[in-house]
Amino acid sequence: MRARAVAFALVLLSLALLTVYFRESSDGVLHGAQRIAVSVLTPFEVAGERIVRPFRDAWGWGSDVLNAKDENEKLRAEVEELRRQAILNETAAEENAELRRALEYVGGPRFPDDFRPVVTRIIVQPQNVFRQEVVIAAGSSNGIRRDDPVVTDEGLVGTVAEVTPNSAKVRLLIDQQSAASALVVETKATGIVQRGLSENTLSLDRVPKDERVEEGNTVVTAGTRVEEYESLYPRGIPVCVVASVSQRDIDAFKTIQCVPLVDFDSLREVIVLVEKRRAKR
Amino acid sequence: MTPLEALKAATLLLLAALLQVSIVTPLEVASGHPDLVLVLVIAIALVRGPLFGSVAGFWAGLAVDVASFATLGLSSLLLTLAGYWAGRFGEATTRASPYPPLIAVGLGTGWIVLGSGVLHFMLGEGASATQLLGPVLVPTLALNLLLTLPVYRLARRLFPVAPRERREAVALV
Numbered sequence: 001m002r003a004r005a006v007a008f009a010l011v012l013l014s015l016a017l018l019t020v021y022f023r024e025s026s027d028g029v030l031h032g033a034q035r036i037a038v039s040v041l042t043p044f045e046v047a048g049e050r051i052v053r054p055f056r057d058a059w060g061w062g063s064d065v066l067n068a069k070d071e072n073e074k075l076r077a078e079v080e081e082l083r084r085q086a087i088l089n090e091t092a093a094e095e096n097a098e099l100r101r102a103l104e105y106v107g108g109p110r111f112p113d114d115f116r117p118v119v120t121r122i123i124v125q126p127q128n129v130f131r132q133e134v135v136i137a138a139g140s141s142n143g144i145r146r147d148d149p150v151v152t153d154e155g156l157v158g159t160v161a162e163v164t165p166n167s168a169k170v171r172l173l174i175d176q177q178s179a180a181s182a183l184v185v186e187t188k189a190t191g192i193v194q195r196g197l198s199e200n201t202l203s204l205d206r207v208p209k210d211e212r213v214e215e216g217n218t219v220v221t222a223g224t225r226v227e228e229y230e231s232l233y234p235r236g237i238p239v240c241v242v243a244s245v246s247q248r249d250i251d252a253f254k255t256i257q258c259v260p261l262v263d264f265d266s267l268r269e270v271i272v273l274v275e276k277r278r279a280k281r
Numbered sequence: 282m283t284p285l286e287a288l289k290a291a292t293l294l295l296l297a298a299l300l301q302v303s304i305v306t307p308l309e310v311a312s313g314h315p316d317l318v319l320v321l322v323i324a325i326a327l328v329r330g331p332l333f334g335s336v337a338g339f340w341a342g343l344a345v346d347v348a349s350f351a352t353l354g355l356s357s358l359l360l361t362l363a364g365y366w367a368g369r370f371g372e373a374t375t376r377a378s379p380y381p382p383l384i385a386v387g388l389g390t391g392w393i394v395l396g397s398g399v400l401h402f403m404l405g406e407g408a409s410a411t412q413l414l415g416p417v418l419v420p421t422l423a424l425n426l427l428l429t430l431p432v433y434r435l436a437r438r439l440f441p442v443a444p445r446e447r448r449e450a451v452a453l454v
Contacts, residue, residue: 007335007365014361016340018353022404037347041299046350048303059308109322125307127349129417130401135350162350169350176406 035164042167098269105153112234132175136216155238155261181222202258217242300345313420323367324436331368338364383432
């Protein structure tokens with residue numbers, strides 16, 4: 001009887017937490033309490049991520065080996081010999097390469113002028129299929145604010161959804177709640193990029209039927225077009241490549257599916273774009 | 282439940298939540314990943330009953346939601362009910378057999394996957410049923426069952442049941 005009463009009370013408490021958290025703004029009491037708790041847990045998560053990285057790379061490497069069943073005996077033997085060395089080198093090499101790419105991108109002509117980069121690691125990967133969100137190891141102490149764009153050298157990743165002093169939650173572009181105004185480079189057709197029909201795909205919506213869009217066209221962020229409705233993203237960040245275009249008589253707009261340029265499954269490092277104007281203030 | 286046991290369970294579950302979020306979840310096998318926290322909550326509930334189980338579930342859910350920056354209360358709700366039910370199930374079954382933990386974890390996994398599907402759908406974050414049932418449920422279930430017996434043994438060792446409590450539990454059934 002006592003157990004039932006306690007369980008009932010805890011269920012009610014959970015429902016109350018769920019309701020209040022869902023309804024309140026991100027400045028609300030529960031969000032604030034969560035940010036404090038996340039700040040406390042972040043060092044442990046960062047440490048955990050560092051410890052697990054070699055094992056995760058080894059796991060990924062092992063999975064790749066399993067997929068290569070048809071390799072002949074000689075190649076298998078070579079792979080076995082290289083395995084130990086590869087696992088040891090992979091973590092450092094991967095991190096090095098990712099940081100190098102990020103540096104090249106930051107120093108290159110494609111990097112938006114009005115922003116300074118905050119290069120950081122992902123410490124928590126998406127936890128389920130419903131929410132495509134990650135947690136990064138940089139926060140307000142690095143100048144990051146809510147709604148800051150997040151990119152890699154490959155293209156747009158998403159936006160910052162919540163910030164604590166040392167970490168931030170990033171909502172990926174493939175999340176149901178994400179959207180970005182976008183532009184087809186080749187034809188200048190504009191639309192809204194949102195999550196696509198299947199996992200890890202995007203769709204370019206609200207493109208009028210009289211606009212010309214073809215397979216293989218590149219889609220980039222449209223950036224600010226109207227002053228009072230300022231876009232979250234700077235203009236010209238690559239987003240995706242058009243994979244298919246169709247249209248039906250009953251629809252007002254084209255149906256356009258895109259393949260994201262960022263490989264969301266293998267994200268490790270990202271770059272948060274912090275406005276220089278704001279950083280000076 | 283003594284204060285020392287409560288502290289031990291709280292620490293263990295917090296550690297499990299941190300491991301789950303930063304280490305276990307990224308280790309994806311065929312779109313699924315083991316749910317260490319669920320397995321641990323069910324194991325503790327089977328050993329210590331519904332009261333301990335529901336409190337453990339609530340605490341573990343809260344820890345997971347905080348550590349993963351997710352919607353507060355969602356995992357707590359699901360894990361509280363899973364812990365309570367597993368505790369009741371544990372009272373009605375023999376602790377010596379390996380089958381009750383496997384059955385409880387199997388049903389608990391189904392409850393968590395489907396329950397979180399329904400809750401997320403109600404919050405406007407739906408995923409297709411085929412995406413959940415095939416690619417997520419089956420591998421997650423298999424991985425959780427693999428974890429069950431070692432975790433259950435650990436729970437029995439860390440939270441031994443006194444003979445008097447065991448007699449009372451059997452008498453209740």
